[in-house]
Amino acid sequence: MSADQRTILLTGVNGQVGFELARGLQGLGKVVALDRAGLDLSDLGQVRRVVRDVKPSLIVNPAAYTAVDKAESDVGAAMRINGEAPGVLAEEAKRLGAALVHYSTDYVFDGTKDGAYVEDDAVNPQNVYGRSKLAGEQAIVASGCDHLIFRTSWVYGTRGKNFLLTMLKLGAERDELSVVADQIGAPTWSKTIAALTANVLAQSVTGPRKWWPKNSGAYHLTASGSTSWHGFAQEIFDLSGLAKMPAVKPIPASAYPTPAARPANSCMSNEKLIATFGLRAPDWREALQLCMTAR
Structure with missing residues (x-):
């Protein structure tokens, strides 16, 4: 199918990743980019209606319930948006003969592994x-539709709510910040996620007829390298240009209790992504520097 005949349905266009995808997917087809008003994943009936109206050949779904701590007391909404809605998208994609790109998380793992997680762990x-998020992954696989599930971690950018923007706000207000130093992961810029997604999808356009069945599955997609939340915060301030830098004090996660438990190790190997698509994400520091200059 040529690009002028291809329709891409993009959810969550106002989110961190959706905003970047709306720009990065240009040239791959006609992008129908919808915000929550146009496609609310908590309304499963609307999800079916919109997909049937748009009739996309590709659905890209970065929309999600991302309030990790709130989800502990809002289980129904989190499961509906993150678990059931992706299943509905997948069922409709299967019915149309379309493909689905979906985003998941390092939080499907418990963080006890010594070393980076691979897709089959x-x-x-x-x-x-x-x-x-795991329920969403399982529903997509169960549907039998052609799909790519990209697990990412510690997503940040220049819009929305994220660690980068929180640190910059608090750093301008306080002389000292206490930041968790015993949780490790890969801070990943939303634009990196969008760029790698677009590069993979460009391969699907020029690839052989059986590209989707051959490559369907889960892939880890994060920045290269790793750090702690404390290390991430320190790098943010080193690059920030703030006239007065706050002191960043390392603390254990036990000193900063949250409603939702976080994995101590969120590191995920990107080797499958590299081997399959020939794409390697930049080091987290390099991406952060680019993001900071783009503010």
Whole structure:
């Protein structure tokens, strides 16, 4: 199918990743980009109606319930948006003969592994958010539709609510910040996620007829390298240009209790992504520097 005949349905266009995808997917087809008013994943009937009206050949779904701590007391909404809605999208994609790109999380793992997680490692989410995202993954696989599930981690950018913007706000207000130093992961810029997604999808356009059945599955997609939340915060301030830098004090996660448990190790290997598509994400520091200059 040529690009002028291809329709791409993009959800969550106002979110961190959706905003970047709306720009990065240009040239791959006609992008129908919808915000929550146009496609509310909590309304499963609307999800079916919109997909049937748009008749896309590709659905890209970055929309999600992302309030990790709130999900502990809002289980129904988290499961509906993160678990059930992706299943509906997948069922409708299967019915249309379309493909689905979906985003998941490091939180499907329990964080006890010594070393980076690979796609086939046992899942064991420790919070409601992680369980809801895993349910979405499982529903997509069960549908039998052609799909790519990209698991990412510690997403940040120049819009929305994220660690980068929180640190910059608090750093301008306080002389000292206490930041968790015993949780490790890969801070991943939303624009990196969008760029790699677009590059993969460009390969699907020029690839052989059986590209989707051959490549369907889960892939880890994060920045290269790893750090702690404390290390991430320190790098943010080193690049920030703030006239007065706050002191960043390392603390254990036990000193900063949250409603939702977080994995101590969120590191995920990107080797499958590299081997399959020939794409390697930049080091997290390099991406952060680009993001900071783009503010």
